[in-house]
Amino acid sequence: MIELVQVSKSFNAGKANQFTAVREVSLAIAPGRVTVLKGPSGSGKTTLLTLIGCMARPTSGRIVLRGIAPASFAGPDGTGEIEITSLPERFLTGIRRTTFGFIFQQFNLVRGITVLENVMLPAYPTGEAHGSVRRRAMELLELFNVGRHASAPVDRLSGGEAQRVAIARALINDPAIVIADEPTAHLDTGLSREFMEIAGSFKAAGKTILIASHDPIVFDSPLADAVVEMRDGRVTRGGSAP
Amino acid sequence: MNRTIERHRHIIDFALSSLLRRKGKNLSLLAVYVLIVFMIGSVMFFIQALKREAALILQGAPDMVVQRLVAGRQDLIPVGYGDKIGAIRGVSGVRPRLWGYYYDPAVGANYTLMAADGDRQAPGTAVIGSGVAATRRLAQGDFLTLRDYSGEPVLLEVAGIMPYASDLVAADLIVMAESDLRALFNLPGGSATDLAVAVRNPRELATIAAKIARQFPDTRPILKSEILRTYDSIFDWRGGMVVVLLAVAVLSFVIFAWDKATGLSAEERKEIGILKSIGWETGDVLLLKFWEGTVISLSAFLAGVILAYGHLFFFSAPLFEHALKGWAVIYPRFRLTPAIDAYQLAVLFVLTVVPYTVATIIPSWQAATVDPDAAMRS
Numbered sequence: 001m002i003e004l005v006q007v008s009k010s011f012n013a014g015k016a017n018q019f020t021a022v023r024e025v026s027l028a029i030a031p032g033r034v035t036v037l038k039g040p041s042g043s044g045k046t047t048l049l050t051l052i053g054c055m056a057r058p059t060s061g062r063i064v065l066r067g068i069a070p071a072s073f074a075g076p077d078g079t080g081e082i083e084i085t086s087l088p089e090r091f092l093t094g095i096r097r098t099t100f101g102f103i104f105q106q107f108n109l110v111r112g113i114t115v116l117e118n119v120m121l122p123a124y125p126t127g128e129a130h131g132s133v134r135r136r137a138m139e140l141l142e143l144f145n146v147g148r149h150a151s152a153p154v155d156r157l158s159g160g161e162a163q164r165v166a167i168a169r170a171l172i173n174d175p176a177i178v179i180a181d182e183p184t185a186h187l188d189t190g191l192s193r194e195f196m197e198i199a200g201s202f203k204a205a206g207k208t209i210l211i212a213s214h215d216p217i218v219f220d221s222p223l224a225d226a227v228v229e230m231r232d233g234r235v236t237r238g239g240s241a242p
Numbered sequence: 243m244n245r246t247i248e249r250h251r252h253i254i255d256f257a258l259s260s261l262l263r264r265k266g267k268n269l270s271l272l273a274v275y276v277l278i279v280f281m282i283g284s285v286m287f288f289i290q291a292l293k294r295e296a297a298l299i300l301q302g303a304p305d306m307v308v309q310r311l312v313a314g315r316q317d318l319i320p321v322g323y324g325d326k327i328g329a330i331r332g333v334s335g336v337r338p339r340l341w342g343y344y345y346d347p348a349v350g351a352n353y354t355l356m357a358a359d360g361d362r363q364a365p366g367t368a369v370i371g372s373g374v375a376a377t378r379r380l381a382q383g384d385f386l387t388l389r390d391y392s393g394e395p396v397l398l399e400v401a402g403i404m405p406y407a408s409d410l411v412a413a414d415l416i417v418m419a420e421s422d423l424r425a426l427f428n429l430p431g432g433s434a435t436d437l438a439v440a441v442r443n444p445r446e447l448a449t450i451a452a453k454i455a456r457q458f459p460d461t462r463p464i465l466k467s468e469i470l471r472t473y474d475s476i477f478d479w480r481g482g483m484v485v486v487l488l489a490v491a492v493l494s495f496v497i498f499a500w501d502k503a504t505g506l507s508a509e510e511r512k513e514i515g516i517l518k519s520i521g522w523e524t525g526d527v528l529l530l531k532f533w534e535g536t537v538i539s540l541s542a543f544l545a546g547v548i549l550a551y552g553h554l555f556f557f558s559a560p561l562f563e564h565a566l567k568g569w570a571v572i573y574p575r576f577r578l579t580p581a582i583d584a585y586q587l588a589v590l591f592v593l594t595v596v597p598y599t600v601a602t603i604i605p606s607w608q609a610a611t612v613d614p615d616a617a618m619r620s
Binding site: 050 | 519
């Protein structure tokens with residue numbers, strides 16, 4: 001369970017150009033389900049994803065992971081509960097690396113290196129043996145049908161292939177939560193449906209999926225267990241408070 | 243432990259592939275870097291080798307040289323002074339030396355003329371340095387023409403040419419019989435240019451020098467250590483001038499490195515954002531940049547040192563000889579004996595690697611501390 005309590009995020013605090021992207025959001029996200037954040041551009045979806053994914057800290061409010069993060073990060077009380085908003089950067093990075101897999105709107109693959117290297121990148125700082133990371137990366141590439149491109153530079157991939165590589169990269173550390181930001185923005189209808197099928201396979205594997213999108217193929221999909229509508233940084237419909 | 247090694251291995255792998263991805267930028271940086279290390283290294287090794295060479299040669303120099311001064315300038319010294327100096331307790335021998343300089347207007351060069359000890363050189367013959375032979379295009383058996391004090395030509399048969407190995411001190415040397423030298427310069431008999439004094443106990447040198455100065459107030463005793471110091475100063479001064487010029491080059495290099503490093507391209511910044519967003523810590527990014535910098539700086543350092551070594555000790559420093567060996571028509575041509583120690587290498591390392599490391603790590607650190615959500619917004 002991911003719990004958000006009165007979470008707000010402001011940028012350029014105290015300056016003339018201060019703006020608040022997320023306002024007092026309280027939300028409970030069930031584990032093992034697909035939750036879609038729906039809303040127009042500027043509604044605060046991406047900012048909320050970055051806060052949940054430990055990429056940024058909220059200006060106020062609390063975010064709690066319950067029974068999701070690895071035991072090594074869980075609190076000493078044995079409840080398996082971590083309040084990520086109060087953790088130092090080092091721990092936050094550790095949780096981000098082991099608990100979350102990110103799929104970005106622009107794919108964000110590192111240009112000039114091979115597909116295989118891109119997939120292995122998130123595992124480099126873990127110090128896991130090269131052979132086992134490589135083996136897992138190849139398995140993922142085969143799973144998403146891009147294994148034949150393993151040694152090719154990512155620059156040569158089509159949009160659909162690049163996204164499948166980005167998905168493989170998101171899964172390399174076997175995260176419990178997969179976060180996707182506008183994953184179908186650069187895909188045609190066929191590839192968008194294919195992405196949702198892949199999301200369905202994550203769900204079947206017991207992962208929690210969190211998608212920000214304003215694409216009907218995503219939020220109208222039967223796979224979406226919960227759709228949370230946002231506007232102007234607030235939740236306007238759907239979702240339940242913790 | 244294994245995980246730490248693996249982590250470094252992964253990051254080094256990625257650092258190498260990152261360097262290869264930006265071939266153009268990194269190769270140009272490497273080329274400039276190698277050039278700087280090569281130049282600074284060449285100067286440092288050259289000065290060190292010259293000093294060592296000079297020190298080795300001066301090992302055979304007399305313990306003390308006594309000159310006579312007239313009106314504050316060096317003048318001929320009566321050989322009779324030598325007999326009295328030889329009688330001072332502690333002096334083991336006194337040898338009068340006869341030498342002088344000769345300006346050759348035909349080629350614009352200065353020669354050092356020296357009388358051979360005793361009768362080791364037959365009258366009418368001379369042994370010449372290789373510089374003189376090259377300038378005058380002389381071979382053994384040819385005749386060397388000089389003009390005496392009255393302008394009359396003097397012919398000396400070249401009996402031999404000194405080997406290149408002695409070039410540092412002998413390139414411009416002409417050794418002839420004492421009688422020929424006296425006739426050439428019209429030097430009166432019973433006089434010498436200076437006196438070479440040998441002393442039994444080197445600790446007594448200063449005391450003996452003081453005694454000589456007291457006994458002969460018109461003389462100036464010069465100790466071997468003072469000659470060595472002068473040589474050191476000359477080489478340091480010449481080297482120092484080049485070092486000043488090189489400091490400008492180093493500064494340019496630092497600015498270049500700083501510019502390259504601070505000018506992290508938008509793509510590099512984006513890449514750092516991506517790495518952070520997929521779980522890399524600031525420390526991991528810094529480690530990556532550290533390894534990238536280490537590969538560049540160590541490669542440049544090694545290549546620069548090897549090139550400098552080859553330039554000096556295999557090719558006799560063709561790029562620097564005019565500035566460092568002296569300004570003259572006759573340049574010594576000799577092969578330096580390699581004289582590099584750990585201290586010099588350490589100084590060179592500090593002069594070249596540290597500025598680069600500072601210039602690259604700080605901006606990378608600035609870029610690495612950005613919030614990872616920047617990647618989400620790109």
